[in-house]
Amino acid sequence: GENVEQHPSTLSVQEGDSAVIKCTYSDSASNYFPWYKQELGKGPQLIIDIRSNVGEKKDQRIAVTLNKTAKHFSLHITETQPEDSAVYFCAASKGTDKLIFGTGTRLQVFP
Amino acid sequence: EPEVTQTPSHQVTQMGQEVILRCVPISNHLYFYWYRQILGQKVEFLVSFYNNEISEKSEIFDDQFSVERPDGSNFTLKIRSTKLEDSAMYFCASSAGQGAQPQHFGDGTRLSIL
Numbered sequence: 328g329e330n331v332e333q334h335p336s337t338l339s340v341q342e343g344d345s346a347v348i349k350c351t352y353s354d355s356a357s358n359y360f361p362w363y364k365q366e367l368g369k370g371p372q373l374i375i376d377i378r379s380n381v382g383e384k385k386d387q388r389i390a391v392t393l394n395k396t397a398k399h400f401s402l403h404i405t406e407t408q409p410e411d412s413a414v415y416f417c418a419a420s421k422g423t424d425k426l427i428f429g430t431g432t433r434l435q436v437f438p
Numbered sequence: 439e440p441e442v443t444q445t446p447s448h449q450v451t452q453m454g455q456e457v458i459l460r461c462v463p464i465s466n467h468l469y470f471y472w473y474r475q476i477l478g479q480k481v482e483f484l485v486s487f488y489n490n491e492i493s494e495k496s497e498i499f500d501d502q503f504s505v506e507r508p509d510g511s512n513f514t515l516k517i518r519s520t521k522l523e524d525s526a527m528y529f530c531a532s533s534a535g536q537g538a539q540p541q542h543f544g545d546g547t548r549l550s551i552l
Binding site for chain 1: 442444469471473479480481482483486493494496529533536538539540541542543544545546
């Protein structure tokens with residue numbers, strides 16, 4: 328079945344720096360790739376998503392890129408702020424609705 | 439902004455007991471899901487539900503698990519005879535459409551089996 332790998336598992340950056348989280352997926356039929364932010368004691372919150380007919384999508388300080396040939400997608404956060412500190416999960420789906428999640432990245436932004 | 443709500447936030451149950459976790463999905467959504475997250479691990483799919491029947495279920499979702507939409511607003515997950523390994527966060531999610539549609543999650547129920 329589908330497998331999603333995510334790196335790094337932890338990421339520490341200085342406030343104002345950029346952060347990049349990478350994921351790879353195994354099933355070439357996957358066509359939907361959301362990113363979730365999970366704060367302590369909360370559920371996953373959708374922050375951005377991308378579909379397979381698009382190579383890049385941006386929403387203010389957050390961007391996602393997709394390389395279908397290499398089967399990988401990345402989350403880019405620019406001008407990081409302390410409130411960006413959380414666990415970030417990538418996920419993949421192939422239109423059957425089931426989301427397959429990556430293992431998560433704990434991002435710490437130091438002031 | 440509409441949100442998915444889950445109750446209770448924390449449930450403590452003796453092993454072997456039945457437990458029901460409750461969810462109120464976003465009102466105009468038609469597709470409903472349960473996921474679980476064991477402490478420190480990734481989120482795992484359990485089951486999806488549409489038009490009053492299960493669309494897909496994972497290997498985790500065995501005969502001890504069942505889901506129901508008893509009325510127009512609630513969506514429940516029942517574990518018939520809980521085991522220690524059922525201890526986890528259980529998240530409900532809903533989406534408006536099928537395939538490549540955003541799934542919105544609740545804040546979860548922490549289930550602790552003693």
